[in-house]
Amino acid sequence: MKSSFILGALSLLATGCAANMTVPDSLFLKSIAESVSLPMYTWSANGTHTAKGYTTKAGDKTSVEGMKEDCDNINLNKKIAVDFRSDVFGPGLIGYFYKCEKIRDDTNLYWFTISSGNPSQIDKMCDPNTNYPIVYDSQHNTWWIDEPFDCTQRTSPATHSQ
Numbered sequence: 001m002k003s004s005f006i007l008g009a010l011s012l013l014a015t016g017c018a019a020n021m022t023v024p025d026s027l028f029l030k031s032i033a034e035s036v037s038l039p040m041y042t043w044s045a046n047g048t049h050t051a052k053g054y055t056t057k058a059g060d061k062t063s064v065e066g067m068k069e070d071c072d073n074i075n076l077n078k079k080i081a082v083d084f085r086s087d088v089f090g091p092g093l094i095g096y097f098y099k100c101e102k103i104r105d106d107t108n109l110y111w112f113t114i115s116s117g118n119p120s121q122i123d124k125m126c127d128p129n130t131n132y133p134i135v136y137d138s139q140h141n142t143w144w145i146d147e148p149f150d151c152t153q154r155t156s157p158a159t160h161s162q
Contacts, residue, residue: 036082036094039117041157045126046113049149052106053142057134062106066142071100071108073139084114085146088132089121112149119156126151 032038053067054060073079074097084095099111116122124130132146 032080036080038094038115039092042115042117043119043122043154043156044113044115045122045149045151045154046111047150047152049110049112050103050107050147051110052145052147053108053137053140054134054145055143057136057143059134059143059145063140063142064105066137066140067102067106067108069140070137070142071102074098074100074110085132085135087135088130089116089124092116092118093121093125107147114149122151122154125149126154 052059053063053070055063055066079095079097081095081097083091084093086093093114093116095112095114097110097112101109103109114122114125126149128148128150130148134143134145136143
């Protein structure tokens with residue numbers, strides 16, 4: 001079974017319900033929800049987001065290789081990020097990144113779904129004025145500057161109680 005199919009099912013985890021509420025009797029989804037400590041009730045958002053990768057913290061030279069590796073990794077394996085950008089949001093934001101595309105020489109575009117038990121984290125992430133300090137990614141030896149998240153859809157626990 002292709003990993004993209006299996007991991008595509010993980011997007012169900014980030015739609016505002018715990019796995020056992022989304023897909024009854026799904027051991028697979030329930031195990032993942034438990035392993036990432038997905039709260040029973042979550043607020044979620046999805047959309048697109050851009051980021052620029054650099055070879056140094058000064059952000060003076062594009063990390064072409066690191067940006068390509070990150071896109072290749074996300075497109076092949078998908079990515080769940082527990083405590084995503086805790087330096088900005090604090091603990092508890094769980095991100096699922098499932099598609100990446102190079103849109104300029106210095107910019108990648110990412111498709112995401114992100115959930116949290118804390119609605120203010122989703123509000124802050126979807127706020128176009130939120131600033132993101134440069135952060136180091138040791139996996140790709142790249143310094144990243146995240147740009148604002150474009151949240152095209154948002155849900156709350158009440159959305160899923162019907």
